[in-house]
Amino acid sequence: MPTSLTDLTIHAALDGLRAGDFTSVQLTEAHLARIATLEAQVRAFITVTPERALAQAHAADSRLAQGDDAPLLGIPLAIKDVLSTEGVRTTCGSRILENYIPPYTATAVARLEAAGMVMVGKANMDEFAMGSSTENSAYAITRNPWDPQRVPGGSSGGSAAAVAAQMALGALGTDTGGSVRLPASYCGVVGIKPSYGRVSRYGLVAYGSSLDSVGVLAKDVQDAALVLGAMAGHDGRDSTSMPDAAPDFAAAVDGSLAGVRVGLPQEYFVEGVQPAVEVAVRAAVAQLEALGATIVPVSLPNTDKALSVYYLVATAEASANLARFDGVRFGYSAGADNMFENFRQTRGHGFGAEVKRRIMLGTYALSAGYYDAYYGKAQQVRTLIKDDFARAFAQVDVIACPVAPTTAFRIGEKSDNPLEMYLSDIFTVPVNLAGVCALSVPCGFDAEAMPIGLQLIGPHMGEAAILRVAHAYEQATNWHTRRPTMGSESPYAERAETTEIA
C-alpha cells in the first residue's frame, strides 16, 4: 500500500478510482497539496489551475459513479505551457505571451480531457521550447528533483520535474530535438516522443514544424502507453497527421523479448560520453539480451552530422514560425507609433536571448546567398540521416543507445556557451530529423546519484515495439521505482534554499 496517493502510477490510480478506494477529488487534492509544498523549491509550473482541476475532478467522480470507464478518468496531469488551453493562459515560457489566453484547445489536450484527465497546471519550459535545461524560461528556472543545484533538462523540464517530484501522475511535453527524452533522462522518469504524425500538432505553438512532436512524461512505461493511446490518431485539423488509427498501446506493452532484434549503434558509444552513462546503458543492453533479445551491431554513419543539420533546419523553421509574434493579433506590443518600429521593438523586447539567437541563425541560413550552403545542404544531409535509420531498421526491430552523453549538469554551467548547450542534444536530434519514435527509460544512476536514461528508438509508427522492449526491461529492473527524497525537512529543501539563481 503506498504511503500517499501521490506515490501511485496512473494505472494503479485508475484501479483505485474504479474500485472506489478513493475519489478523483481526493487524488487531485493530494497532488495540489504536494504542489503547494514543493513548488517554491522545484518551480515546475508557470500556472497552477486548482479551481479548474477540482471542477474537473468532481465531474470525473460523477462519471465514475455512473460506471464510465474512460481511459484517464479522474487522473491529474500537468500540461506543458506550449499546448493551447482555451481559457487558461498559455505563455510558451515567453514574456511575449505573458497574458495570452487561447480561444481554443490543442487536439492532444482536448483528447485527454475527453478521456477524463484532470489538468493541475501548465508546466514550465524553455521559451518556445528552445533549450536543453529549462533555464531559458522567462518565468523561473526549474530545479531537478534529484538535486536542486542541477537542471531538469529541457525543454519540457517543468513536465519532467512535476512527474519526478510527484506533483502530477504524468505530463505532456513536446519534443523537437529531444525535449521530452532529455528531461526524462535527467529526472529519472519515462518519456516518449512518438513518431512524427502520430499525435496531432493542432494547437501546439510551432517551433520547428517538420520536427515537433507531442509526447508523454510518466512514472512507468504502462502509464506512458496509456496517455499516448488516449491522444494519438488522425486529426483532420493537422495536415501532417497520419491517417492510421492508434493501436491499443497499453495492451501492446506485454510480451516476451524472444526473437526481438536490438541494434547497438557504434556511433553512440564515443569519446565524450560520461563513463557511468556508458556502463549503465551497456548493462541495460545486456539485460535485454538476458531477456531473450538478440543484440545486433548497427551503424548510423551520419550521426555526427545530425546536430548541425538540426540547428539549421529547426532554426530556419523557427524563424518563419515566430514571425507571427508581431504585436498585432496577440501578445505583447511595445507600443511604438510606427508599424515597423513596433515590430522591431515588440520582438526585440518580447523574446529572450536564446529565441532571438535561433531566429537570427535561422534567418541567416535562409537569407539570399546562404540558403543553398546552409538550409539546402542541411535538408540534403537530413535525407542521409533518414536513410541511415531505414537501413538499420531493415536489420533490427529497435535501437538501444544513451539519451544524452552525461547526466544532468549544474544550473548556470552551460548558459554562456550556446554550442556547449546544444551538444546535450547530440543523441536525440537524429530521431526528430528522421521522424521516427523513441523513448527514455530509467536505467541507473551515476556516482552522484543522478539518473541515467536508456534510449530505445523504433521505426516510424513503431511505438508498440519500443514500449514492449522498455516494459520488459522495467519488469526486470527497479530503476523506474526510485523517487527523490523531498519535502520541507529534507536535505533537498535545505540545498534548494542555498542555491543562488540569477
Add this chain to the structure above:
Amino acid sequence: MHISNDEVRHVAELAKLALSDDEVSTYASQLSAILDYADSLRQVDTSHVPPTPHVLPLENMLREDVAQPSLPNNAALANAPMQANGFFEVRAVFEDAGDA
C-alpha cells in the same frame, strides 16, 4: 566563418528584431562559432541526394470544400493589443501618417 556586426544588423532587420549594440556583438561571435561547427556539412557529398523537407509519406491532404464553424469575431480579437470595428488595428505604416 566570421559574421560581422554589420551582417548581424542586416539579419536582425530581416527578422525585425531590435538589438542592442551588446547583443549585436554577442550574436556576431556566437553565430560565427555555431556556423563554424556546421561547416562540417560542406564535406558531405550530396551531389545526388534529394532534400528532405518533411518525413511523411503524405501529400496534398485535402478535405471537402465545405464551410465549417470558425472562431467568432470577438474570440479572434480577444487577445489583440489594438482593435477597431471588429478588425485588428495596426500602427501607422508611414512615418508621417496623419489623421487622414
